[in-house]
Amino acid sequence: MTAYTMPDKTGKYGDFGGRFVPELLMPAVLELEEEYETAMKDPDFTSKLNYYLKQYIGRETPLYFAEQLTKNLGGAKVYLKREDLNHTGAHKINNTIGQALLTARMGKKKVVAETGAGQHGVATATVCALLDLECIVFMGEEDIRRQKLNVFRMELLGAEVRSVSQGSGTLKDAVNEALRYWVNHVEDTHYIIGSVVGPHPFPKIVRDLQSVIGSETKKQIMEQNGKLPEAVVACVGGGSNAMGMFYPFIEDKDVALFGVEAGGAGIETNKHAATLSGGDIGVLHGTMTYLLQDEHGQIEEASSISAGLDYPGVGPEHSHLHETNRVTYTSITDEEALDAFQYLSKTEGIIPALESSHAVAYAMKLAPEMSPDETIVICLSGRGDKDVEQVKDRIGGEL
Amino acid sequence: MGKAKLEKALHEKIKSNQNIFAPYIMAGDGGLDILEERINFIQDCGASAIELGIPFSDPVADGPTIQEAGIRALDNGTTLTNVLETLQSTKENRSIPIVIMTYLNPILVYGIEKFAKDAANAGVDGIIIPDLPMEEEHIISPSLSDHDIAFVRLAAMTSPKERLVELAKRSEGFLYAVAVNGTTGARTKHDTNVTSYLDDLKKYSDVPVLAGFGVSNSEQAHALSKHCDGVIVGSKIVQLLHEKQFKEVNRLIQESILAEVKS
Numbered sequence: 001m002t003a004y005t006m007p008d009k010t011g012k013y014g015d016f017g018g019r020f021v022p023e024l025l026m027p028a029v030l031e032l033e034e035e036y037e038t039a040m041k042d043p044d045f046t047s048k049l050n051y052y053l054k055q056y057i058g059r060e061t062p063l064y065f066a067e068q069l070t071k072n073l074g075g076a077k078v079y080l081k082r083e084d085l086n087h088t089g090a091h092k093i094n095n096t097i098g099q100a101l102l103t104a105r106m107g108k109k110k111v112v113a114e115t116g117a118g119q120h121g122v123a124t125a126t127v128c129a130l131l132d133l134e135c136i137v138f139m140g141e142e143d144i145r146r147q148k149l150n151v152f153r154m155e156l157l158g159a160e161v162r163s164v165s166q167g168s169g170t171l172k173d174a175v176n177e178a179l180r181y182w183v184n185h186v187e188d189t190h191y192i193i194g195s196v197v198g199p200h201p202f203p204k205i206v207r208d209l210q211s212v213i214g215s216e217t218k219k220q221i222m223e224q225n226g227k228l229p230e231a232v233v234a235c236v237g238g239g240s241n242a243m244g245m246f247y248p249f250i251e252d253k254d255v256a257l258f259g260v261e262a263g264g265a266g267i268e269t270n271k272h273a274a275t276l277s278g279g280d281i282g283v284l285h286g287t288m289t290y291l292l293q294d295e296h297g298q299i300e301e302a303s304s305i306s307a308g309l310d311y312p313g314v315g316p317e318h319s320h321l322h323e324t325n326r327v328t329y330t331s332i333t334d335e336e337a338l339d340a341f342q343y344l345s346k347t348e349g350i351i352p353a354l355e356s357s358h359a360v361a362y363a364m365k366l367a368p369e370m371s372p373d374e375t376i377v378i379c380l381s382g383r384g385d386k387d388v389e390q391v392k393d394r395i396g397g398e399l
Numbered sequence: 400m401g402k403a404k405l406e407k408a409l410h411e412k413i414k415s416n417q418n419i420f421a422p423y424i425m426a427g428d429g430g431l432d433i434l435e436e437r438i439n440f441i442q443d444c445g446a447s448a449i450e451l452g453i454p455f456s457d458p459v460a461d462g463p464t465i466q467e468a469g470i471r472a473l474d475n476g477t478t479l480t481n482v483l484e485t486l487q488s489t490k491e492n493r494s495i496p497i498v499i500m501t502y503l504n505p506i507l508v509y510g511i512e513k514f515a516k517d518a519a520n521a522g523v524d525g526i527i528i529p530d531l532p533m534e535e536e537h538i539i540s541p542s543l544s545d546h547d548i549a550f551v552r553l554a555a556m557t558s559p560k561e562r563l564v565e566l567a568k569r570s571e572g573f574l575y576a577v578a579v580n581g582t583t584g585a586r587t588k589h590d591t592n593v594t595s596y597l598d599d600l601k602k603y604s605d606v607p608v609l610a611g612f613g614v615s616n617s618e619q620a621h622a623l624s625k626h627c628d629g630v631i632v633g634s635k636i637v638q639l640l641h642e643k644q645f646k647e648v649n650r651l652i653q654e655s656i657l658a659e660v661k662s
C-alpha cells in the first residue's frame with residue numbers, strides 16, 4: 001500500500017471534506033489551520049499536551065485482554081482499549097485538551113461547543129475549567145432530557161448549557177446553533193468541535209489528537225500478543241474514536257478495520273443513524289460527506305438509542321475510507337446494542353457507553369467466526385454510567 | 400437575460416441616482432402559489448432585484464426569522480425543483496431580476512449542471528451561495544458561467560484585504576457586502592467600522608456593492624447607501640410579509656430608494 005497522506009492541502013480526502021463555510025468564518029478556519037500546524041511543531045506545545053494527557057487524563061489507557069468475553073464467544077481473542085478509563089469517562093477529552101490548549105495559544109478566552117450525549121460537552125467544560133476559559137455548550141432539548149446528569153456535570157464545571165429546541169432537538173441541531181454562535185462571535189471565540197466533522201482543518205485536528213488511541217493500541221498489542229490484530233472495531237457517530245483508533249493502522253493492510261454505525265430500529269425502517277450504509281453524498285456543517293437526506297437535499301433526522309451516535313452526517317475521512325474500501329462499515333441496531341451493554345457488564349464487570357456497546361455488539365458477531373489464534377481489538381470509547389438510567393427505563397423489569 | 404439583465408437593471412438605478420434596494424423573500428413562505436403575486440408586488444414597490452431564498456433544513460448563516468420562514472416553506476412542501484418550475488411558468492409576467500440564494504446542498508443533490516440549465520431557463524439571473532467560499536467555488540462556477548447566470552460573491556468584515564480584493568474581482572452582477580459579524584436578522588444599527596469596509600469594497604469592485612444582513616429600516620439603508628450602491632433587506636421583509644403588512648413593505652422600499660442628498 002502506498003503511503004497514506006490524507007488530507008491534501010485543501011482539506012480533501014479524495015472527493016470528501018473541504019471547507020464549505022461562509023466567508024465570515026474563512027479567516028478563522030485558515031488561521032486555525034496555520035496555528036495548529038505550527039503548534040504541533042512546537043516542542044513547548046506538544047510537551048504541554050503530553051503532560052496533560054498523562055497527568056490529568058490518565059493516559060496511557062490499558063489495553064485489556066477480555067478473557068471471560070473471549071471464552072464465552074469461543075473464537076478470536078478479544079482486547080478492549082479502555083478509553084472509558086480516561087478522566088471524564090470517554091475518549092472525547094483527548095480532543096478537547098488539545099483544542100483548549102490551542103485556544104489559549106491563539107489568545108482566545110472563550111469556547112463554544114455542541115454536545116449530543118453530553119460527553120463532549122463535559123470534556124469541553126472540564127478542560128475549560130482547567131485552563132480558565134469561558135465555555136458555552138449547545139445541547140438539543142431531547143438530549144438534555146436523555147442525559148440530565150451530564151447537563152448538571154457541565155454546570156458544576158462552570159459551563160453554560162444552552163438548550164436547542166429547533167429540529168428534533170438532537171446533535172445536528174446543537175451543531176447548527178454552535179456554528180451560528182461561532183459566526184456571531186468568531187473574533188474572540190474558538191469552536192471546539194466534538195468529532196472528525198466540520199470544515200477543514202477540524203477533521204484533521206480531531207483525528208490527530210485522537211490518534212493517540214491507535215498508537216498506544218499498536219504498541220500495547222505488540223507487547224502483549226507479539227503481533228498486530230486481525231481486526232479492529234470501533235463505533236462511528238461523527239467518527240472520532242474510530243478515526244483515532246484506525247489512523248495508525250491504515251497502512252497495515254492485514255489489519256481489517258470495522259466501523260460500526262447506529263442502526264437504530266433497523267436500516268429498513270428509516271429510523272437509524274447509519275450514514276454510510278443508508279445515506280448519500282452532500283454538504284453539511286462545512287464538509288462534503290455522506291449524509292442522511294431526502295431527494296431534495298434536505299437533511300433528515302437521525303435516530304438512535306445512543307445520543308452520541310445520533311448524527312445524520314459522518315466525518316469526511318470515513319466517507320473516503322468507505323469509498324476506497326479500506327474500512328468496512330456496518331451497523332448494529334438499538335436492541336443489539338442494549339444486549340451488548342448488559343452482556344459486557346455481566347461478563348467483564350465493565351459497563352460500556354451505549355455508543356461503545358455498538359462496537360462490542362459487532363465484535364460479538366465477529367469473534368465466533370474467527371480462530372483462537374486471531375485477535376480483535378474493540379475501542380471501548382466510553383463508560384456507561386451516563387446511560388444507566390435510560391437503559392433501565394428501556395428494559396424495565398427485564399433485569 | 401441572466402447576468403446582463405441583472406447588471407443592466409442595477410446600473411439603471413445607479414444612473415437615475417437611486418439607492419438600490421433588493422428585498423429577500425423566502426420562496427414558499429405562505430405557499431408557492433402566491434410566489435408570483437409576491438414577486439409582482441415587490442416589483443411594483445420599486446425594488447431593484449429580488450433575492451429569492453430556497454429553504455434549507457440547516458441554515459447556519461441565518462438567524463431566527465429566516466430559519467422560521469424556511470421551516471414554514473419546507474412544511475408547505477417547497478423544494479428547489481418546484482421553485483424553479485414556478486419561476487419557469489411565470490417568467491413572462493415579470494421584469495425584475497431574480498437572484499436565488501440557496502445553501503449548496505440542495506443544488507448538489509439537484510445536480511449542478513442541471514441546476515444551472517434549469518435556472519437559466521426559468522429566468523434566474525443570479526445566484527448567491529452563502530456556504531461556498533472561493534476555495535470551493537470551482538465546483539459550480541463553470542456551469543453558472545456557461546448558462547450566463549451571475550455568480551454573486553459574499554464579502555465579510557473579517558476578510559483580510561487580499562480576500563476582499565479577490566472577491567470583488569470575481570463577483571458578478573453585484574458584490575454582496577455582509578455588513579455584520581453574524582447571522583442574518585434585523586438589527587437597528589451597524590458597527591461604525593462598516594463604513595470604511597464599504598468604502599474599501601467600493602474601491603476594489605467594478606460591480607455595484609450592496610450591503611446586507613442586519614438592515615431593517617430606511618435610516619440604515621440611507622446611511623449604508625452613502626458608502627455603497629444600496630442594500631439587501633432580509634429578515635425585516637420576511638417578517639412584514641409573513642404578517643401581511645404590505646403597506647409597511649411598500650413604505651420601507653419607497654423610503655429607502657429615495658435619492659437623498661447622495662454626494
Ligand SMILES: Cc1ncc(COP(=O)(O)O)c(C=O)c1O
Nearest residue numbers: 119237238239240241308355382
Ligand atoms: C462514549 C462515546 N463513544 C462514541 C461517541 C461517538 O462519537 P465519535 O464517533 O466521534 O467517536 C460518543 C459521542 O458522544 C461517545 O460519548
